[in-house]
Amino acid sequence: MQEYFVDLHIHIGRTKSGRAVKITGAKSLTFSNIIRHAREYKGLNMIGVIDSHSPEVLDEMEDLLEAGELQEHPEGGLHYDGMSIILGSELEINEESTQGPIHVLCYLPTLQTMRAFSRWLENHMKNIHLSSQRVYIAGLVLQKKVKELGGIFIPAHVFTPFKSLYGKGVKNSFSEVFDADLIDGIELGLSSDTKMADQLAELHRYSFVTNSDAHSLAKIAREYQKIEMAEPSFRELELALKQAEGRGIRANYGLDPQLGKYHRTVCAECLAYNPAYGEACPECGSVKQIKGVADRIQELRTSEGNQNVRPPYIHQVPLEFIPGLGPKMLEKLMDHFGTEMAVLHSVPLDSLKQVIPERTAVTIDKARKGQLAFHAGGGGKYGKITD
Incomplete structure (x- = not known):
């Protein structure tokens, strides 16, 4: 067994031809730039490339495989000079049972299964080439498709005020949208940590992942985890998320929640801090607010904490x-x-x-x-x- 540094949420900004994938992502975030930067500059051992469903991104991967720069691992994932690449897709659901859109992360083991997933998605979304697009199906349907293809399903940045499971997605519980048995882990997001998330009893059974959600090369590995595995492959990652056969997450490295963009409640008009949620802003008088993650978790709180031993959550400050x-x-x-x-x-x-x-x-x-x-x-x- 060895320990590996892992960031599972890195966006594609542009394809090799210059076509936009993540519109808010940097133009320098091409697949080739990401894998070089993550390995040689950041020092990561495994990365999750979100937006791998985009056809031109898949084409670039195939070109690199044919050129011998990438290799497919027999246990899933692509290898680039010792670093493992996990193929992922961030998608948005918004069904009648939800209060707002929810982002989820879907990881597939091989280029072939991601190709099949991409073709399936094309029948349920408006633009297969773009990132974080809405899929017009129920969350349960999406979960079952991911599992049918041998994939991993993780709700993304679950507490952020917008486009997340607990931010505005569900009223109280993920059971309003998802099958608990088809969730493989929970991504915390930049404004929360293990101690905060473990105040929700329904999350106690899952491994927590801490990822960068990088929209630029510099943001890669601003959050990551150290995972113990036999080797960096898709199937080993799957075992680690289940804490099975001696594999597991050994440490989460993330921003101190206070550094996150949505930690505290602020006025929606002037962004002044408002310690009393629901009251008028002391600076401008507006009653419109953006609820902070800390306040939202207190609303949802169902536990004093997890009795099981969690890996340490280390408050990491990125060099930038x-x-x-x-x-x-x-x-x-x-x-x-x-x-x-x-x-x-x-x-x-x-x-x-x-x-x-x-x-x-x-x-x-x-x-x-x-x-x-x-x-x-x-x-x-x-x-x-x-x-």
Whole structure:
């Protein structure tokens, strides 16, 4: 068994030809750029490429397979120079039983099964080429199709105020939409952590995943997990999510929830913090609010906490959040230490001080030790480090 760094939610911005996939994604987010950046710069061992259902993305994968740059693993997934690529698709459902749209993540084991899934989706959506599109079927139908193809089904960023399971999707429980036995894990999102999510008893049975939801190369691995597996493959990932046969998630690395864009409740008009949900904004008087994840979880709370032992949730501060750490200094760190994973996890403080200013090095070290203070984010605006 070995431990691997894994980020399962990375979007495609454009195809090789320049066609848009994730419209809000960076143009540099092509499949080829993603796999190189994730392996060589970020230091990840396994990634989930969302939007793999897009036909031109599938074509690019096939071209790289024919060129010998990718290999199909017999246990599922593609391999790129030691890094595993899991083929995924983020989709949106919105049926009569829901209060609003819900995003879900569907992962398939092979290029062939993703091709079959793409052809099936084309009959249930308006534009097969784009990311996060609405599928005009029930959640249960989608779950069953994913399972029919041997896939993994995970509700995405489940607490964010918009387009999520608990944000505005269901009133109280995921059983209003999904079959509990056909869910393989829960993606927490940037504004919550394990302790917060475990206040919902119905989530206790599932592994929690922490992913970047990257819309640019820089955002890859802003959240990730360390997973113990025999090898980086689709079937090993499936076993790890089930905590089966000695496999499992050994640590979640995610933003301190205060750094997330939707942690606290704010005024929808001026984004001023409003500590009393439902009352007029003290700054502008508006009664319109964007409910924070922390408040929403308190509404849904059904448990004091999970009695089962969870892997540690380590509040990770991505290097791009570190004050004073600009692109040139970051490039200098990469030249000396290789990958962001190395800087975040293993490079000693004294070694950092030899390459970058002491104050910045100390801030990185404090971030690794959980010793920083934050100004909480909300309403779509990230929190900030105040130290």
